Amino acid sequence: MTTTSSPRVRMSHQERREQLLDIGLAMLATRPLEEMSIELLAEEAGISRGLLYHYFANKQEFHLAVVRRAVADLTAVTAPRDLADPMEQLTTSMAAYVDYVVDNYAGYVSLVHAAAGGNEELREIYLQARDALTSRVFEAVGAEELADLGIVDTPAARLLVQGWAALAEEMTISWVAGGRTSCTREQLLSMLAGALPALVGLTD
Amino acid sequence: MTTTSSPRVRMSHQERREQLLDIGLAMLATRPLEEMSIELLAEEAGISRGLLYHYFANKQEFHLAVVRRAVADLTAVTAPRDLADPMEQLTTSMAAYVDYVVDNYAGYVSLVHAAAGGNEELREIYLQARDALTSRVFEAVGAEELADLGIVDTPAARLLVQGWAALAEEMTISWVAGGRTSCTREQLLSMLAGALPALVGLTD
Numbered sequence: 001m002t003t004t005s006s007p008r009v010r011m012s013h014q015e016r017r018e019q020l021l022d023i024g025l026a027m028l029a030t031r032p033l034e035e036m037s038i039e040l041l042a043e044e045a046g047i048s049r050g051l052l053y054h055y056f057a058n059k060q061e062f063h064l065a066v067v068r069r070a071v072a073d074l075t076a077v078t079a080p081r082d083l084a085d086p087m088e089q090l091t092t093s094m095a096a097y098v099d100y101v102v103d104n105y106a107g108y109v110s111l112v113h114a115a116a117g118g119n120e121e122l123r124e125i126y127l128q129a130r131d132a133l134t135s136r137v138f139e140a141v142g143a144e145e146l147a148d149l150g151i152v153d154t155p156a157a158r159l160l161v162q163g164w165a166a167l168a169e170e171m172t173i174s175w176v177a178g179g180r181t182s183c184t185r186e187q188l189l190s191m192l193a194g195a196l197p198a199l200v201g202l203t204d
Numbered sequence: 205m206t207t208t209s210s211p212r213v214r215m216s217h218q219e220r221r222e223q224l225l226d227i228g229l230a231m232l233a234t235r236p237l238e239e240m241s242i243e244l245l246a247e248e249a250g251i252s253r254g255l256l257y258h259y260f261a262n263k264q265e266f267h268l269a270v271v272r273r274a275v276a277d278l279t280a281v282t283a284p285r286d287l288a289d290p291m292e293q294l295t296t297s298m299a300a301y302v303d304y305v306v307d308n309y310a311g312y313v314s315l316v317h318a319a320a321g322g323n324e325e326l327r328e329i330y331l332q333a334r335d336a337l338t339s340r341v342f343e344a345v346g347a348e349e350l351a352d353l354g355i356v357d358t359p360a361a362r363l364l365v366q367g368w369a370a371l372a373e374e375m376t377i378s379w380v381a382g383g384r385t386s387c388t389r390e391q392l393l394s395m396l397a398g399a400l401p402a403l404v405g406l407t408d
Contacts, residue, residue: 112320113321113322114321116316116317117318117320117322155385155386155387159375159395160375162375163372163374163399166371167403168367169370170367170370170371182362183359188363191364191406195403195406198403198405199395202394203391203395
């Protein structure tokens with residue numbers, strides 16, 4: 001639920017905007033970005049279009065704000081959890097990623113396509129997010145844990161990790177698109193997590 | 205060189221069209237698809253725009269014909285060569301793929317982006333090509349060679365091979381975009397070819 005418990009509580013401009021973004025995020029879960037309009041948001045939020053333009057200058061600004069929030073959420077849910085075992089850590093992060101794609105399939109796929117298809121601002125957000133997610137493999141994890149996974153930080157290793165991110169995205173989208181029948185969720189997680197050390201081992 | 209040795213030789217409609225596609229392919233090597241126009245083709249071919257419409261109904265038909273030829277070329281140059289050793293076979297195919305991307309970078313990247321970005325006809329051609337290239341791993345190679353690479357044909361293995369294709373595309377594009385400095389061509393080929401058995405081994 002994205003509405004507050006009491007509609008009489010007076011919200012700040014920032015709080016109201018955040019609430020509208022929550023509604024936008026929920027909309028994006030089940031429809032592609034190109035189908036999200038200020039009109040639809042107004043309807044879902046139960047306020048006038050005119051009032052919405054108080055929060056977002058136009059549709060593009062609304063889209064970008066929702067996508068930034070979506071990316072921040074995805075980055076947060078996949079963040080390392082301080083688990084002792086690096087493979088357990090990685091599997092937990094991949095589980096959060098896969099579940100996110102399952103729960104937000106339509107919007108997620110539309111973002112990946114829009115980013116690839118020439119929307120420069122969306123592409124920028126997408127690439128920053130991907131960069132943050134892959135750099136994390138090298139930076140958020142300690143040097144010891146990296147060594148445990150057999151990872152040495154070289155340009156070739158970073159290239160492989162970037163390839164691994166593309167593989168994880170492709171496999172997850174394809175698995176969901178195919179009705180999640182090609183393997184179980186547990187098999188998918190085990191393949192996605194296992195792929196990282198298997199690939200990075202190739203730089204030896 | 206794409207012009208015939210003697211311009212006085214009278215070509216059939218089909219031959220002339222093929223010749224124009226050759227010119228289109230050469231144009232696509234150095235510029236993105238969206239910059240290729242009938243005007244530019246007319247200029248390169250040294251014939252009138254009016255005559256070109258005799259061969260291609262419009263820009264979209266010209267684009268699709270060039271892309272179909274590009275995909276056919278890529279499929280041909282990466283075809284298995286009947287080498288005895290499957291890893292040598294795979295490395296040879298990946299070398300042809302990497303060299304193709306290096307030689308046709310602008311057009312190749314624009315095709316990948318257009319296919320992802322919602323051009324349905326281009327997407328169809330792209331997906332068919334990718335499907336052909338990944339099915340080949342299972343079909344063009346004999347059962348014995350598959351076993352040598354540790355590959356069993358299951359839905360999970362096909363999902364991994366599809367992920368591997370996305371990884372190979374991402375790594376190759378990124379390697380070229382970065383000025384080919386993150387590793388040597390030999391290292392890249394060894395990583396791309398080595399990734400396939402390393403990944404498919406994860407289904408065990």
